[in-house]
Amino acid sequence: MQQFLDLTLSGLSQGAIYAAFALALVLIWRSTRVVNFAQGAMGMFTTYLALLAVDAGWSYWAALLLALGSGLLLGAFIERVVIRPVENGPELNPVIVTLGVFIALQALASLLFGAQYRSFPAPFGLTGLQAGSVNLAITPYGLFTIGAVLVTMIALVALFRFTDLGLRLRASAFNGEVSRLLGVPVGRMLTLGWALAAVVGSLSGLLIAGGELVWPAYMDPLIVYGFVAAVLGGLDSPAGAVIGGVAIGLALSYVSGYAGSEFAGLAALLILVAVLLVRPAGLFGRATVRKV
Amino acid sequence: MTDTEAAADVPTPGRPQPSGPPASRWSALVARVRRPGTPLGRHLRGLVIGAVIVIALLELVSPFRVSQITTLSYYVVACAGLTLLTGINGQISLGHGALMAVGGYTTALLLPAGLPFLVAILTGAVAAGIVGIIVGAAAAKLHGPYLAGATLALAVGLPGLALAFADTLGGEQGLTVDVPRPPAWFADAHFFLFGSDPSTTQYLAYIGALVAGLVLFLLANLHTSRYGRVWRAVRDDEVAAELAGLRLGRLRVLAFVVSAVCAGLAGGVLALATRLVAPSGFTIVLSLSLIAAVVIGGLGSLTGAVLGSAVIVFLPPLVTGLGARAGLSDVQAAELAPLTYGLVLVLVMIFAADGAAGLVRRLGGRLRRRQGPGTGPPRSGHDAAQESDDAARRTS
Amino acid sequence: MTAPERRSERPAPRSTAPPALVVEGLTATYGPVTALREVSIPTEPGRVTAVLGANGAGKTTLLRTISGLVRPQAGQVRLGERDLTGAAPETVAGAGVAHVPEGRGVITELTVEENLRLGSLLGRRRASGRGGPARGWSLDDVLELFPAIAERRRRPADTLSGGERQMLVIGRALLTEPDVLLLDEPSLGLAPRVVTQIFAVLRDLTEQHALTVVLVEQNARSALEVADTGVVLALGRVVAVSEAAELAADQALRHAYLGF
Numbered sequence: 010m011q012q013f014l015d016l017t018l019s020g021l022s023q024g025a026i027y028a029a030f031a032l033a034l035v036l037i038w039r040s041t042r043v044v045n046f047a048q049g050a051m052g053m054f055t056t057y058l059a060l061l062a063v064d065a066g067w068s069y070w071a072a073l074l075l076a077l078g079s080g081l082l083l084g085a086f087i088e089r090v091v092i093r094p095v096e097n098g099p100e101l102n103p104v105i106v107t108l109g110v111f112i113a114l115q116a117l118a119s120l121l122f123g124a125q126y127r128s129f130p131a132p133f134g135l136t137g138l139q140a141g142s143v144n145l146a147i148t149p150y151g152l153f154t155i156g157a158v159l160v161t162m163i164a165l166v167a168l169f170r171f172t173d174l175g176l177r178l179r180a181s182a183f184n185g186e187v188s189r190l191l192g193v194p195v196g197r198m199l200t201l202g203w204a205l206a207a208v209v210g211s212l213s214g215l216l217i218a219g220g221e222l223v224w225p226a227y228m229d230p231l232i233v234y235g236f237v238a239a240v241l242g243g244l245d246s247p248a249g250a251v252i253g254g255v256a257i258g259l260a261l262s263y264v265s266g267y268a269g270s271e272f273a274g275l276a277a278l279l280i281l282v283a284v285l286l287v288r289p290a291g292l293f294g295r296a297t298v299r300k301v
Numbered sequence: 302m303t304d305t306e307a308a309a310d311v312p313t314p315g316r317p318q319p320s321g322p323p324a325s326r327w328s329a330l331v332a333r334v335r336r337p338g339t340p341l342g343r344h345l346r347g348l349v350i351g352a353v354i355v356i357a358l359l360e361l362v363s364p365f366r367v368s369q370i371t372t373l374s375y376y377v378v379a380c381a382g383l384t385l386l387t388g389i390n391g392q393i394s395l396g397h398g399a400l401m402a403v404g405g406y407t408t409a410l411l412l413p414a415g416l417p418f419l420v421a422i423l424t425g426a427v428a429a430g431i432v433g434i435i436v437g438a439a440a441a442k443l444h445g446p447y448l449a450g451a452t453l454a455l456a457v458g459l460p461g462l463a464l465a466f467a468d469t470l471g472g473e474q475g476l477t478v479d480v481p482r483p484p485a486w487f488a489d490a491h492f493f494l495f496g497s498d499p500s501t502t503q504y505l506a507y508i509g510a511l512v513a514g515l516v517l518f519l520l521a522n523l524h525t526s527r528y529g530r531v532w533r534a535v536r537d538d539e540v541a542a543e544l545a546g547l548r549l550g551r552l553r554v555l556a557f558v559v560s561a562v563c564a565g566l567a568g569g570v571l572a573l574a575t576r577l578v579a580p581s582g583f584t585i586v587l588s589l590s591l592i593a594a595v596v597i598g599g600l601g602s603l604t605g606a607v608l609g610s611a612v613i614v615f616l617p618p619l620v621t622g623l624g625a626r627a628g629l630s631d632v633q634a635a636e637l638a639p640l641t642y643g644l645v646l647v648l649v650m651i652f653a654a655d656g657a658a659g660l661v662r663r664l665g666g667r668l669r670r671r672q673g674p675g676t677g678p679p680r681s682g683h684d685a686a687q688e689s690d691d692a693a694r695r696t697s
Numbered sequence: 698m699t700a701p702e703r704r705s706e707r708p709a710p711r712s713t714a715p716p717a718l719v720v721e722g723l724t725a726t727y728g729p730v731t732a733l734r735e736v737s738i739p740t741e742p743g744r745v746t747a748v749l750g751a752n753g754a755g756k757t758t759l760l761r762t763i764s765g766l767v768r769p770q771a772g773q774v775r776l777g778e779r780d781l782t783g784a785a786p787e788t789v790a791g792a793g794v795a796h797v798p799e800g801r802g803v804i805t806e807l808t809v810e811e812n813l814r815l816g817s818l819l820g821r822r823r824a825s826g827r828g829g830p831a832r833g834w835s836l837d838d839v840l841e842l843f844p845a846i847a848e849r850r851r852r853p854a855d856t857l858s859g860g861e862r863q864m865l866v867i868g869r870a871l872l873t874e875p876d877v878l879l880l881d882e883p884s885l886g887l888a889p890r891v892v893t894q895i896f897a898v899l900r901d902l903t904e905q906h907a908l909t910v911v912l913v914e915q916n917a918r919s920a921l922e923v924a925d926t927g928v929v930l931a932l933g934r935v936v937a938v939s940e941a942a943e944l945a946a947d948q949a950l951r952h953a954y955l956g957f
């Protein structure tokens with residue numbers, strides 16, 4: 010019972026990170042119909058920038074802002090420069106472009122920052138909280154993770170629901186042509202959408218690094234888990250991505266805890282295949298997967 | 302009418318027709334080979350010419366180059382299969398590295414049991430094919446990014462098995478592979494022809510080249526056969542293909558299985574060539590370099606698969622050398638190769654979606670002045686309205 | 698601008714002279730297909746120009762070319778002093794051309810009100826661009842004009858009926874404060890009574906606000922009733938231009954091109 014509780018708590022904080030990553034994927038998918046396989050590498054890269062800043066004596070918070078800011082720019086840059094030219098071609102082309110960005114960024118990171126393991130700081134404690142005499146598996150940093158993701162979600166909901174910019178962003182994602190006829194600069198909105206998504210992706214890269222080791226490939230599993238979470242929720246649904254992320258976080262935590270961490274990747278694969286076969290549109294999606 | 306029945310009663314150009322006594326069949330085959338322009342003839346001639354070139358290379362170049370040729374051979378095998386899947390049938394797979402692992406591990410497990418290595422490699426291919434059936438059945442329902450993500454999950458998840466069953470599969474350390482020695486007949490033949498005993502490295506390269514040659518030959522024929530046409534039809538217009546009565550699901554699974562078998566073979570050759578199978582040898586990086594090779598070479602062309610594989614094998618030492626001379630450390634210089642593929646991958650998609658093979662074709666066409674206005678790159682399927690939309694949008 | 702007392706009654710008619718739309722010699726192609734050949738149409742503020750013709754005649758292409766969704770090979774689109782030839786759709790929209798596309802163009806994932814708000818966003822920008830605080834139209838004006846959608850303002854737009862959607866997109870177009878209104882088959886799939894109703898509203902608006910209206914229609918009879926001028930397209934060419942009443946009276950032409 011104690012173990013179950015522990016696994017649930019650590020699953021929740023991992024799940025929050027998967028949720029953020031999945032949300033980044035969904036934001037981009039909704040607006041440009043591209044799954045950004047470079048999202049992990051982008052988050053990795055901005056986390057390294059934060060690490061450089063910390064090395065240079067910046068506070069964690071300043072470094073965090075730097076990472077998010079550079080994520081914003083990186084996302085905008087990638088959409089403008091490499092995605093835009095292939096967006097309307099065959100659907101395989103943007104997939105391959107994001108893979109190219111993924112490979113290139115990872116290599117660039119090894120080149121610039123070195124391929125060795127580095128430890129990344131955490132702004133809060135990493136030892137479990139006490140509840141009376143019981144040691145819980147939730148750490149102050151875990152709470153910070155959940156809180157940071159929640160704040161981000163709320164900020165995004167507020168942006169999309171309640172602001173004019175959010176309305177323009179949503180309109181562009183849903184129906185570019187009609188939006189343009191209503192004077193919305195759709196091209197700029199898509200760039201902004203990528204930029205925002207990249208900020209969320211950077212956040213997830215930073216959060217998963219806290220108190221752990223980073224190396225250029227440390228985000229690779231997250232791409233898969235985040236993708237599975239996004240598909241589980243229905244690639245079109247931001248709320249679905251969040252729920253999917255938490256569900257995957259819990260599921261993988263239980264699998265790792267009870268069966269062994271080497272099964273986590275396999276479990277993710279099985280969940281993905283099961284979802285795609287049973288409910289290809291995801292739990293909350295409406296779109297059909299194959300349009301024949 | 303199912304597609305298999307159709308295949309049975311439509312004569313395929315790549316296959317001799319099963320009629321008449323063997324002698325006349327043989328002469329028909331010879332005639333086909335002689336007649337320029339029949340695909341089978343072209344492919345057979347390609348095979349022979351390729352064999353001569355490879356043998357000459359293997360006898361003349363340094364042992365380091367010989368081992369590079371072995372590496373090239375398994376890349377060619379895997380990429381040829383992936384080209385069939387991605388280029389011809391339009392399904393992407395980021396999980397072929399995992400299928401190679403299935404072939405490689407099977408080979409590594411069977412060799413100590415005293416099986417001849419060819420049997421081991423072929424069993425590995427069959428094992429990969431079986432996994433391919435399962436993955437292909439799931440994949441048949443998916444497209445584009447969904448398929449990419451699912452196969453990526455395969456690439457990340459499957460190596461976990463090696464850790465989970467560490468007793469049999471060796472865990473992180475993996476399994477070492479006993480490399481077969483050249484058998485007496487091979488050594489004799491080699492001595493007779495070239496006046497020297499073959500090294501093990503040469504022997505392995507011969508095995509790799511043989512497998513690669515056969516795979517290319519078979520796939521080239523499949524490419525020009527009815528199945529090749531049908532797969533392309535499915536890729537280009539799925540709705541029309543379905544309306545024409547093609548069974549999309551089965552065709553997709555079939556393409557996946559053929560391609561998985563190739564990956565399995567490649568994994569077997571890799572196991573022999575590197576003498577080790579371990580999870581670290583079958584990472585996402587392997588899967589992605591296969592995709593990179595196929596795309597850089599040119600989606601949908603076997604020549605492209607060979608060219609792309611050559612880029613993946615020969616570029617790293619080249620750029621690493623350049624980087625080292627430019628003052629980078631060895632570790633840093635080694636990253637120049639993936640950096641280059643990544644960038645090239647992006648550039649190819651933006652500027653030349655038909656890759657190196659398309660470039661060669663277009664250059665050749667220009668030289669021969671046969672380039673008509675209608676022959677563009679094959680897979681830039683824009684429609685005009687969309688293009689003007691794009692054009693309009695760029696200006697914003 | 699004369700509207701210090703906004704929303705007292707109906708929005709006040711504008712005082713400055715609206716810019717004139719000029720569509721001259723437009724040629725447009727889709728790859729090998731030439732959809733428009735040197736098409737010019739007469740338009741005038743306060744008047745409705747009906748563009749008629751069989752399926753595939755090029756009517757939709759004409760509107761798409763005016764609004765910037767298709768780039769012309771040759772020809773000109775001007776609004777007042779501004780050359781809009783080949784401009785991006787958002788630029789054309791910002792200049793005051795509201796295009797209500799074929800198939801209605803409701804953004805179904807948004808609510809009714811959000812669809813309307815998108816129109817107001819552009820309208821506000823245009824009003825402030827003109828330097829005047831006055832907006833001809835507010836959301837409430839439009840909801841008052843189309844009470845049917847007022848009740849449904851918080852619902853997702855895909856729950857609307859065909860007629861309601863048509864009201865929504867026309868209302869949304871009005872909120873952008875347009876000088877030019879391009880309507881592509883607004884009668885498609887609507888009951889005759891609803892068509893009459895919408896056309897009557899259209900007629901009023903055109904006159905009150907000196908709108909330049911280009912009305913593309915299959916339903917030639919009703920269109921000519923509401924229009925001042927008629928243009929007939931066939932295979933991408935203009936085959937007839939004249940007063941709407943004359944066109945409607947020309948029996949030979951009607952039989953050949955308009956099917957009534």
Ligand SMILES: Nc1ncnc2c1ncn2[C@@H]1O[C@H](COP(=O)(O)OP(=O)(O)OP(=O)(O)O)[C@@H](O)[C@H]1O
Pocket residue numbers: 684685686687727730731732750751752753754755756757758759915
């Ligand atoms: N996106 C496109 N790509 C290629 N050809 C097109 C495209 N859109 C229209 N066409 C062609 O251009 C011509 C004019 O089409 P358009 O849609 O303008 O006709 P229309 O008059 O609006 O017809 P309808 O009354 O059926 O709406 C037709 O021959 C059509 O086939």
Ligand SMILES: [Mg+2]
Pocket residue numbers: 756757758799
């Ligand atoms: Mg039309």
